[in-house]
Amino acid sequence: MENKAHAMAAGAFVLVVTALLVLLAVWLTRDNTQRDLYDMSTSETVSGLQPQAAVRFRGVPVGKIELIGFDEKVKGNVLIRVSIDRGAPVTKSTFATVASQGVTGLGFIQLDDDGKSAERLAVNDDDPPRIPLKPGGLDKLLKQSEVIFNQVEEASTRLNKLLSDENQQAITAAVKQLGNAAGSMDRVAKGLEPTVASLPALSRDTTATLKSVKTAADDISTTATRLNEKGGPLDKLSEGGTALAAGVETFSAATLPKLGEVADETARAMRQMRRTVSAVDDNPQSLIFGNGPPVPGPGEPGFSASGVKK
Known part of the structure; x- marks a missing residue:
């Protein structure tokens, strides 16, 4: 009987301790933060998102995902309902994107604001307001994947054309021509070696000539100075x-x-x-008898048209 009493006491003690631990855990994990509900509707894929996933505003945790289902208002869309702290600056210009976390790839909701409006979004838990959910980087990459694949296929086709047999033969011929041209350049270089060897002597002759020209110029300058000096x-x-x-x-x-x-x-x-x-030539006798009276003019006595005195 005494052993049974000890066993019951030990069992009761364990139960009490377990109950206390549960209460302590509930007390430690209690969340008194006041949150408001918001909905997000999208036609995009939301792979990686799970209920209770984090909601962050520019990287700062502000809430969590409450549920993920189908949108009854927009047929075919996925509805994501989140709870966000009342202190978070959720305005009419706030928008959301689906992001992935680190190496694990777990999805979460990333909130951001483009600053177009400072008016807060009115809350109503019975009919939660909706925050626009824009495509994230992964969604954009998936949309562009088809274009990227087409470009890769086109580049591969062009590469195959470039590496065709005809082009390879043409490239081989071009390489041979380059080799021949290099050989010709080598022969030309060897032919120029005597000329290059004579360049030092030519340079010395040119230097001597320049020195002679400089001396002549100095002599001319001296002569010009002497010619122009005072008393020169x-x-x-x-x-x-x-x-x-x-x-x-x-x-x-x-x-x-x-x-x-x-x-x-x-x-x-x-x-x-x-x-x-x-x-004297007209009247030579004038040298002996003088000039005499003048010849009568027209209308005067003794005038004659022939010039002979009457």
């Missing part, structure tokens, strides 16, 4: 030119006017002499 040939030539210009100016100012007057007097004397010679 050019200076004396300039002084002689100045004196000559002064003499010409004096001659033009004093002598030329007098020569002009003498020329005028000489011209008048020549004209008078010409008239005298003409008169």
